[in-house]
Amino acid sequence: MSIKSYVMARVIDQFHHPRGMYGRVAGRIMATRDTNVARNHWIAEIIGPPAGVSILEIGHGPGLAIEALLPSLDGGHITGLEISDLMSRSAAKRNKDAVERGDVDFRVGDSANPPPELTGYDIIYAVNASMFWPEPLVAITELASRLSTGGEMVFVYMPPPTSTDSAQAVAAETAEHFAAAGLTNIGHDEMSFDPIAIATRGTRPS
Numbered sequence: 001m002s003i004k005s006y007v008m009a010r011v012i013d014q015f016h017h018p019r020g021m022y023g024r025v026a027g028r029i030m031a032t033r034d035t036n037v038a039r040n041h042w043i044a045e046i047i048g049p050p051a052g053v054s055i056l057e058i059g060h061g062p063g064l065a066i067e068a069l070l071p072s073l074d075g076g077h078i079t080g081l082e083i084s085d086l087m088s089r090s091a092a093k094r095n096k097d098a099v100e101r102g103d104v105d106f107r108v109g110d111s112a113n114p115p116p117e118l119t120g121y122d123i124i125y126a127v128n129a130s131m132f133w134p135e136p137l138v139a140i141t142e143l144a145s146r147l148s149t150g151g152e153m154v155f156v157y158m159p160p161p162t163s164t165d166s167a168q169a170v171a172a173e174t175a176e177h178f179a180a181a182g183l184t185n186i187g188h189d190e191m192s193f194d195p196i197a198i199a200t201r202g203t204r205p206s
């Protein structure tokens with residue numbers, strides 16, 4: 001294996017939980033690659049949060065989607081939950097002013113077991129994160145219980161360059177998990193990009 005292939009393999013291995021030197025490179029790629037930037041801006045557009053909402057993002061990486069949501073937050077609040085301490089610090093740095101204003105806070109933790117006080121959200125979303133969860137249905141069921149009634153869950157998936165999974169297949173599986181977790185009004189939005197990104201949405205019934 002060439003040195004370049006070795007380094008690339010080490011970096012790719014970091015996307016599920018960035019740590020250390022190779023994790024910083026993975027975080028830099030997440031923050032700058034065109035496709036990453038586009039899908040994170042797109043989720044901010046499709047969520048288009050109404051005033052005063054309470055939002056939780058899971059697996060935010062460098063925090064691009066949170067940064068894109070800030071201009072429309074209008075009295076709301078966003079919490080970011082990340083398994084990677086490195087990414088939590090990176091996202092806090094990117095969104096420093098909003099953290100200082102108290103509009104955003106960042107927590108280190110696992111999607112399957114969020115701290116108990118993270119509850120009562122109007123919107124919970126994730127972007128290219130759930131494919132790394134060992135038991136996605138367990139995590140999605142737990143997260144669905146943290147929505148307010150009428151609250152919405154939105155998961156975006158865009159196949160990364162190394163993936164052989166289609167966006168359609170992952171979105172169909174996510175929809176099954178949403179239904180099994182008790183969410184209703186399940187549907188999809190698509191972003192025409194190369195590659196395509198699909199958002200799966202579901203609502204916690206009253």
Ligand SMILES: C[S@@+](CC[C@H](N)C(=O)[O-])C[C@H]1O[C@@H](n2cnc3c(N)ncnc32)[C@H](O)[C@@H]1O
Pocket residue numbers: 015016017018030031036040058059060061062063064081082083084087109110111112126127128129132133
């Ligand atoms: C491919 S990155 C995507 C980051 C960001 N959402 C984006 O689109 O740029 C996946 C992120 O999910 C986080 N992650 C993976 N498993 C997680 C878990 N069980 N709970 C919380 N975060 C997790 C990783 O640390 C990583 O930052």
